[in-house]
Amino acid sequence: MARPRVLYYVHTYFLDSCLETLQSIKHHVDIDLLIEVSPDSRKSTVFELPETKQFNRLENLKQILSPDLWHLFQPYFDNLSSVEVLFFKGKSMIGLDSIKGGFFLGRLIQSRNYDVVHFDTASGRAISCLLFLKKNQLALTIHDPIPHVGEESLLLDLVRYFYKRQARSISFYSSYSSGLFKKYNRRLNGRLTQLRLQPYSFIAQFKQTPIPHRRFILFFGQLSYYKGIDLLLEAIPKVLHVYPNEHFVIAGKSNGFVIDKKLLDEYPHHITFIDDYLSVEQLSQLIHASKFVVCPYREATQSGVLMTAFAMGKTVMATNIGAFREYISDGINGMLTHPEPLSIANGIMTMVASDRYLDMEKNIASGYSKSDSNHNRNTLMGVYHAMETVN
Numbered sequence: 228m229a230r231p232r233v234l235y236y237v238h239t240y241f242l243d244s245c246l247e248t249l250q251s252i253k254h255h256v257d258i259d260l261l262i263e264v265s266p267d268s269r270k271s272t273v274f275e276l277p278e279t280k281q282f283n284r285l286e287n288l289k290q291i292l293s294p295d296l297w298h299l300f301q302p303y304f305d306n307l308s309s310v311e312v313l314f315f316k317g318k319s320m321i322g323l324d325s326i327k328g329g330f331f332l333g334r335l336i337q338s339r340n341y342d343v344v345h346f347d348t349a350s351g352r353a354i355s356c357l358l359f360l361k362k363n364q365l366a367l368t369i370h371d372p373i374p375h376v377g378e379e380s381l382l383l384d385l386v387r388y389f390y391k392r393q394a395r396s397i398s399f400y401s402s403y404s405s406g407l408f409k410k411y412n413r414r415l416n417g418r419l420t421q422l423r424l425q426p427y428s429f430i431a432q433f434k435q436t437p438i439p440h441r442r443f444i445l446f447f448g449q450l451s452y453y454k455g456i457d458l459l460l461e462a463i464p465k466v467l468h469v470y471p472n473e474h475f476v477i478a479g480k481s482n483g484f485v486i487d488k489k490l491l492d493e494y495p496h497h498i499t500f501i502d503d504y505l506s507v508e509q510l511s512q513l514i515h516a517s518k519f520v521v522c523p524y525r526e527a528t529q530s531g532v533l534m535t536a537f538a539m540g541k542t543v544m545a546t547n548i549g550a551f552r553e554y555i556s557d558g559i560n561g562m563l564t565h566p567e568p569l570s571i572a573n574g575i576m577t578m579v580a581s582d583r584y585l586d587m588e589k590n591i592a593s594g595y596s597k598s599d600s601n602h603n604r605n606t607l608m609g610v611y612h613a614m615e616t617v618n
Contacts, residue, residue: 231611232257234336237347239264239271241370243531244400245347246273246303247425250595251603253306256611259339260307261332262288263350265315270504272535273429279314284331286312299432313353320351321382328352333359342615349390351383357393363614367394368422371528372408377452377484391415396610400424401550404528420606423599424529424554426538426592433511434539443474443499444575445517447510448532450481455523455546458568460490462523465572467497470579478513480504514539519584523571527551542587544574560590 233256237245242262249258262274269276282291288310289297304310313332317324333356336344345366346353357365367390374380391397391412398420399405405421450456456477463475477486478501491498505513514520520536520543527549534554536543545551547563555561564574578584 229615230255230257231342231615232259232340233343233345233611234259234261234339234341235345235347236261236263236332236350236353238262238350239268239274241347241531242271243273243427243429244370244424244534246300246429247427247595248347248422248603248607249303249307250425251600252607255604255608258307259309259311259341260304262310262312263315263353264312265320265352266318272427272510272531273507275506279316282312282314284314284328285335286314288312299429303429315352321354325352326355329355329357330359332356336360343611346390349387351386354386354389357389360393363395365390365394366396366398366610366614367391368398368400369404369408370400372399372404373411375451375453375526378482394418395614396420398422398606398610400529401553403550403553407528420610422603422606423596424534425595425599427531427534428538428595430507430511430514430535431538431540431593433508434515435512441516441518443476443517444579445476445478445513445520446523447476447478447505447513447520450477450479450484450486452484453524453526455525455566455571456484456486458525458566458571459521459523460487461568462572462575463490463494463498465569466575466579467494469576473497473579474499476501476513476517478503478505478510510535511539514541517541519544519578519587521571521575522546522551523566524548524551525566530554537591537593540588540591540593542578542584542591544571544578546571556590558587560587560592562587 235258315325315328332353337359343366344360344364347368348370396418400422405419446459466473474497476499491500520541522532522543522545524546529550533543543561545555545563546566548566555563557563562574562578564570
């Protein structure tokens with residue numbers, strides 16, 4: 228059977244997971260990888276550009292990255308047909324520049340005659356390209372099947388609706404996500420497939436020499452209500468009452484969530500707040516220097532934070548909600564607690580007691596899983612060949 232010709236389209240925010248998934252299929256498919264970059268997505272965990280004004284609509288990724296950074300990406304991109312960047316320069320997700328960019332993308336898809344166009348998340352900026360796609364040409368990966376609490380948007384709901392309606396196949400990275408999707412989209416149940424996340428290994432390349440003394444407990448990532456920052460802040464004094472020498476670092480920019488600074492001011496020697504976007508080098512060293520990572524989330528359809536921590540060999544204390552239960556074995560490679568302050572505090576103290584987190588680290592699968600890779604390959608190849616046959 229001929230190799231399918233696939234355009235794999237990804238947003239910078241999901242590039243870290245995409246790099247791992249591509250490894251399972253890149254020897255079996257002719258893949259053109261296209262990365263979407265806009266003014267609000269110039270910075271992500273593994274991708275950063277100072278500005279976008281000087282670039283054309285379509286650029287070769289190798290030409291816009293420094294040689295050192297390209298060298299780190301190159302092993303992931305070996306055996307891909309091309310790796311390009313599609314630039315959107317308008318500030319509005321649904322604006323004139325986005326419409327033009329979507330039309331540009333649509334014409335590009337038609338001219339290259341792809342068998343499959345795989346969108347790794349529904350792109351609002353590129354939505355007008357759907358007008359150019361053939362009937363059974365679109366495959367879709369959904370990372371968040373419904374909006375998180377505090378991040379609801381009618382516009383994004385509309386964008387997702389059009390992608391879901393046109394997609395021949397829809398993939399998820401957890402049973403929880405696919406189950407949640409089925410609950411609200413019963414008519415689309417027959418098209419669903421499930422993939423497995425791999426540890427996000429790109430960041431581990433920046434890990435330096437071993438650190439003799441672990442200094443702090445770490446929360447990192449975009450600050451949002453659903454991530455339970457407030458629950459963690461309420462839990463910290465309970466931990467410090469028993470372990471007064473512990474230190475916490477909270478690192479990340481807010482996504483409309485206002486953090487309560489009173490507790491930060493009350494414990495200036497025990498809580499450090501890094502209110503900034505971190506480069507991949509900075510984040511790698513921060514994780515490397517930590518004891519373990521905390522995820523006090525209210526919701527979790529999947530977690531890039533978890534896969535990033537695992538890639539760095541760090542264990543995670545997370546709440547027992549959503550997809551965390553599918554990737555964390557409680558008390559083995561991490562710990563699960565209830566999403567409320569006392570339970571979170573008790574979980575942290577259990578991890579700290581007798582350095583138990585060090586024992587859990589021994590059970591972390593931080594490398595690439597061949598069984599998960601085989602599962603992802605078989606799943607996606609089944610999707611692509613079925614679409615190729617129809618078209």
